[in-house]
Amino acid sequence: MLNSDESILLIEDDRVDIMTVQRALSKNSFDNPLFIARTGLEALHMLRGEKGHEKIDPPPGLILLDLNLPKMSGIEFLRELRADPQLSEQRIIVLTSSNEPKDRDAAFQYEVDDYFVKPHSFGEFSRAMATILSL
Numbered sequence: 325m326l327n328s329d330e331s332i333l334l335i336e337d338d339r340v341d342i343m344t345v346q347r348a349l350s351k352n353s354f355d356n357p358l359f360i361a362r363t364g365l366e367a368l369h370m371l372r373g374e375k376g377h378e379k380i381d382p383p384p385g386l387i388l389l390d391l392n393l394p395k396m397s398g399i400e401f402l403r404e405l406r407a408d409p410q411l412s413e414q415r416i417i418v419l420t421s422s423n424e425p426k427d428r429d430a431a432f433q434y435e436v437d438d439y440f441v442k443p444h445s446f447g448e449f450s451r452a453m454a455t456i457l458s459l
C-alpha cells in the first residue's frame with residue numbers, strides 16, 4: 325500500500341499508455357507525485373541522479389514498469405536495477421501488454437512484486453490501477 329506522499333515512477337514509452345495511467349490515477353483519487361521515464365536507461369539515470377537527471381529522492385515507493393521499451397528492455401532494466409546495491413530492494417510492478425510466459429518468468433526471476441497485463445478498456449485499466457495501488 326502506497327502512502328500518499330510516496331512517489332511513483334512510471335517507465336513507459338507509449339504516450340497513450342502514459343495518459344491512461346495518469347487518468348486512472350486521478351480517477352482513483354491518487355495524487356502521489358508521478359515521475360515518468362520513457363526508457364529504462366532514463367529511469368536508471370533518474371533513480372541514480374546521473375547524466376544530468378535530478379535524483380528522485382526519496383526513492384519512489386513504487387515503479388510501474390513496461391517491458392517492451394526502446395534501447396533497454398524492461399527485463400534488462402530489472403537486471404541492472406537488482407545488481408545495484410542502492411536500488412536492489414526497489415518495489416516494482418510490471419504493467420505490460422505481454423502475456424508471454426517467458427516475460428512473466430523473467431520478471432519474477434528479478435523479484436517483481438506483481439505482473440499485470442494492460443487491460444484494453446479504460447474501466448478495466450482503472451480497476452487494475454486501484455488494485456495495484458492497494459497492494
Ligand SMILES: [Mg+2]
Binds near residue numbers: 390393
Ligand atoms: Mg512499450
